[in-house]
Amino acid sequence: MANGIEDVLSRGASSLDITPTMFKEATSHYKAVGEFLGNNGIEADVSPCGSILTGTVVRPYSENDDAYFDIDVLVDRTGHLSRSIPPSEARRQVEHALLNSDRYGEMTTTCRECETVEFVANGIEGGFRLDLNTCVKDPNGSLGASTHAVKSVAIAWKDPDEWHGSNPRGLCEWFIEKNERFAAAGRALRKAEIFRGSKGVFSSVEEVPDSLDRSAMQRAVQVLKRSRDEYYARRRMPERKPASCVIMVLVGYLSGELPNSATIADFLLRFSERACAMLSSRPSSRALENPVYNENMIESWDDVDFEVFSLWTGEIAQNVVDLREGTPAKRGMAAEAVFGSKIGKKALPASLAVAAAPSIVTPSKPWAK
Numbered sequence: 001m002a003n004g005i006e007d008v009l010s011r012g013a014s015s016l017d018i019t020p021t022m023f024k025e026a027t028s029h030y031k032a033v034g035e036f037l038g039n040n041g042i043e044a045d046v047s048p049c050g051s052i053l054t055g056t057v058v059r060p061y062s063e064n065d066d067a068y069f070d071i072d073v074l075v076d077r078t079g080h081l082s083r084s085i086p087p088s089e090a091r092r093q094v095e096h097a098l099l100n101s102d103r104y105g106e107m108t109t110t111c112r113e114c115e116t117v118e119f120v121a122n123g124i125e126g127g128f129r130l131d132l133n134t135c136v137k138d139p140n141g142s143l144g145a146s147t148h149a150v151k152s153v154a155i156a157w158k159d160p161d162e163w164h165g166s167n168p169r170g171l172c173e174w175f176i177e178k179n180e181r182f183a184a185a186g187r188a189l190r191k192a193e194i195f196r197g198s199k200g201v202f203s204s205v206e207e208v209p210d211s212l213d214r215s216a217m218q219r220a221v222q223v224l225k226r227s228r229d230e231y232y233a234r235r236r237m238p239e240r241k242p243a244s245c246v247i248m249v250l251v252g253y254l255s256g257e258l259p260n261s262a263t264i265a266d267f268l269l270r271f272s273e274r275a276c277a278m279l280s281s282r283p284s285s286r287a288l289e290n291p292v293y294n295e296n297m298i299e300s301w302d303d304v305d306f307e308v309f310s311l312w313t314g315e316i317a318q319n320v321v322d323l324r325e326g327t328p329a330k331r332g333m334a335a336e337a338v339f340g341s342k343i344g345k346k347a348l349p350a351s352l353a354v355a356a357a358p359s360i361v362t363p364s365k366p367w368a369k
Helices: 004-016 020-039 087-099 168-184 187-197 216-234 244-257 264-279 303-325 328-339 341-347
Strands: 045-049 069-076 108-110 115-119 128-137 153-157 162-166
Touching: 004 216, 004 264, 004 303, 004 328, 004 341, 020 045, 020 069, 020 087, 020 115, 020 128, 045 168, 069 168, 087 108, 087 115, 087 128, 087 153, 168 216, 168 244, 216 244, 216 264, 216 303, 216 328, 244 264, 264 303, 303 328, 328 341
Parallel strands: 069 128
Antiparallel strands: 045 069, 108 115, 115 128, 128 153, 153 162
């Protein structure tokens, strides 16, 4: 299939990615929310974090591939809010302003972790949600004097009240730093291609943000996130799927083992070969260190979580082999196993017939509920 596997993987990931139009729209909306909060006496640094910043965003899983994009936003009130204030009070100020707003009131919902402002589909590309995380600086979360670690924050959770330590901005910067050597090669050509396809969204190539460029490393994370969603949905175990940040950190660590010229398939195979060994199969030593915060990212995993994760990584390797060397039928099944039926069909060249989607596997014990 020559270079075909890279084309399939890239097309599939691109189909799930946020478009330049939506990226620019999301940017304008979180800036508008920040301005709105400021006009209501809530001083904060409002900025994106998570997958939109690392360039690994994918549309959340749904059977019809119509779910809204989730955009994580930090409402950082460091310097404007005392750390001694109860988390619920810090949240109440933001929540009250949004819920009582003529502009955002009907668009806003709340949960334990955040306020969500939902922007409805525009009829062309679908909608998205801004998840607003109110936070202050966390004085206890830093790992030494690391440039990234010192950006740790305490996020206000409620019901029950809790300052939840985390470092989403530092983790994004760590990943972007790991990705730079893979992104540097070919960046100008990729951004020129984005500009040509953006239909007037940007006035020049220079205006295209790096956050819309995608290296092989970023595409690999996108493919893995979608493959995870599909696999765990077929297993009927969505509650056990590894968090996106776990996948991102594993790929970040493994990137040190790959050359600058590594392909998407190279990243997927290295992940399938090494991820489980990095976590350790022994419960007493099972861990994934957060590179920018003092925590074990898989502390809550039990033996079942690890076993199913191991099975998923095995399927990743088989799908890569089938996409690279398999018959048209096997390629079709592999594309659908990774991306789902709708996106899998889009990812394959039109000349290849796509086989039926993988059947749902009912897990046997100990996974049966």
